[in-house]
Amino acid sequence: MIGEFEYVLITAAAGIGENAYGAAIREEIESATGRRCSIGALYTTIERLEKKGLLKTWMGEATPQRGGRSKRMVRVTPKGVQAAKGFYDAVIRVSRKASWATNRSGSGL
Amino acid sequence: MTIAGWSVVEAVARLLEPEEREAVLGDLTEASEGAWQALVDVLGLVVRKQVTVWSSWRPWLASFGLALPGSLLLMGFSLSVSQAYQRLIAPALLTSTGLRLGPGFTLLLCNIALLIGWSWTGGFVMGSVSRRTVRASAVLSFLPCLFCLERFRVESISRLCLLIFLPPAIWGVRRGLQLAQIKLRSALLLAVGITAMTIPTWDNRGSWIPNWALSWPAWYLVATAARGRISLGGKHWQTN
Numbered sequence: 479m480i481g482e483f484e485y486v487l488i489t490a491a492a493g494i495g496e497n498a499y500g501a502a503i504r505e506e507i508e509s510a511t512g513r514r515c516s517i518g519a520l521y522t523t524i525e526r527l528e529k530k531g532l533l534k535t536w537m538g539e540a541t542p543q544r545g546g547r548s549k550r551m552v553r554v555t556p557k558g559v560q561a562a563k564g565f566y567d568a569v570i571r572v573s574r575k576a577s578w579a580t581n582r583s584g585s586g587l
Numbered sequence: 588m589t590i591a592g593w594s595v596v597e598a599v600a601r602l603l604e605p606e607e608r609e610a611v612l613g614d615l616t617e618a619s620e621g622a623w624q625a626l627v628d629v630l631g632l633v634v635r636k637q638v639t640v641w642s643s644w645r646p647w648l649a650s651f652g653l654a655l656p657g658s659l660l661l662m663g664f665s666l667s668v669s670q671a672y673q674r675l676i677a678p679a680l681l682t683s684t685g686l687r688l689g690p691g692f693t694l695l696l697c698n699i700a701l702l703i704g705w706s707w708t709g710g711f712v713m714g715s716v717s718r719r720t721v722r723a724s725a726v727l728s729f730l731p732c733l734f735c736l737e738r739f740r741v742e743s744i745s746r747l748c749l750l751i752f753l754p755p756a757i758w759g760v761r762r763g764l765q766l767a768q769i770k771l772r773s774a775l776l777l778a779v780g781i782t783a784m785t786i787p788t789w790d791n792r793g794s795w796i797p798n799w800a801l802s803w804p805a806w807y808l809v810a811t812a813a814r815g816r817i818s819l820g821g822k823h824w825q826t827n
Binding site for chain 2: 499500501505516517518519521522537540541543544545547548549550576
């Protein structure tokens with residue numbers, strides 16, 4: 479099973495969709511979690527996930543706002559979708575009897 | 588710390604692979620990070636990547652199992668070959684009576700071939716086993732060279748003779764970086780040839796350890812070539 483940060487990264491990349499690249503994923507993670515995401519954690523995780531076949535990366539276009547440097551584009555593979563879904567299902571299953579999860583579903587009803 | 592700071596960031600980022608460097612520096616520019624924070628980020632990535640790379644056995648084998656002991660032993664052997672050359676060939680070349688070659692000549696030729704073989708195979712394995720840490724392996728190879736060059740005190744022979752092994756070793760490293768393995772037939776030829784050339788020293792117990800410390804890369808090439816052939820054969824079998 480993938481780790482917590484791996485799940486967060488895959489989910490952020492999947493949420494952004496076709497325009498997912500390093501800086502955009504980092505911004506998405508930081509705004510969603512409220513925590514700083516280091517470049518080191520981001521890129522080593524992207525590389526690890528690519529080796530596992532959960533992500534595919536390639537060099538994209540260069541833009542003036544990046545100082546003319548290219549983006550590293552990221553796409554979640556079908557295997558990555560399965561892995562993230564497996565992690566999500568496990569979190570839902572393990573949280574079923576937790577007070578915060580039951581209260582949440584209760585308030586939703 | 589602005590322009591100077593970013594120069595430092597770009598210098599540190601050179602430790603990353605070109606595409607990754609491009610993406611990371613672009614991300615930092617886009618996020619309008621300060622130079623200090625950017626430096627911390629890039630250093631963090633470099634350290635994380637190095638930790639990941641060095642968590643494998645391969646860089647340790649290339650650096651401490653091959654580069655460091657190999658360069659020490661090959662320097663000693665380079666010196667031995669140079670001294671034999673000086674003793675056997677140089678006087679004959681200097682005399683106007685012509686070249687008279689004694690029985691030691693064949694052994695000298697054999698040792699020159701062995702030096703080239705050991706250096707090339709050692710370099711090849713160093714380059715192919717751990718490409719990402721080849722710079723660290725190179726530093727570990729050169730450190731003993733610098734140490735010995737500094738302390739070399741034989742007047743009759745140039746200290747550069749210690750480094751005769753370097754050209755074939757560098758050639759081997761370059762080939763190792765280009766190719767992961769060589770053909771099984773070539774690898775076998777090299778390994779058998781190198782082992783056969785060590786036969787004259789087999790009666791000397793003291794030479795067993797250095798011989799095998801320098802010969803194992805040749806047999807490692809045989810093992811990797813054989814494994815590559817088997818996996819290729821397996822793929823053929825699966826597709827058929």
